[in-house]
Amino acid sequence: MQANIRRSLILLAAGTALTWSIAQAQAPAPTAAPAPAAATAPAAAQLTIRDIYDRLEAAGYRDMRQIEWEHGRYEVKASNAQGERVKLRVNATTGVVESSRTRSHR
DSSP: HHHEEEEEEEHHHHHHHHHHHHHHHHSSOOOOOOOOOOOTTOOOOOOOOOHHHHHHHHTTTTEEEEEEEEEEEEEEEEEEEESSSSEEEEEETTTEEEEEOOOOOO
């Protein structure tokens, strides 16, 4: 009688282990949630508007009124270190000012 109970317990344990291993094999691996992409950002790594603001401020530009994504770069309306209003074209990947145009005061 004890032999039958022992066999039953062994079969029960083996069945439980087999069921557990099958369930583990079928369970999908957890995946990381994809990072949200910026709605207007190109596929290449680009600086954020905050990054552009901080870099321009460190370069001496002030009163940044507008930072927009235009034609693959940022266009920024600001004041330079001399207080002149300027329109800048800034590389979106490096943060380098590609061109600067003085704007007239109105």
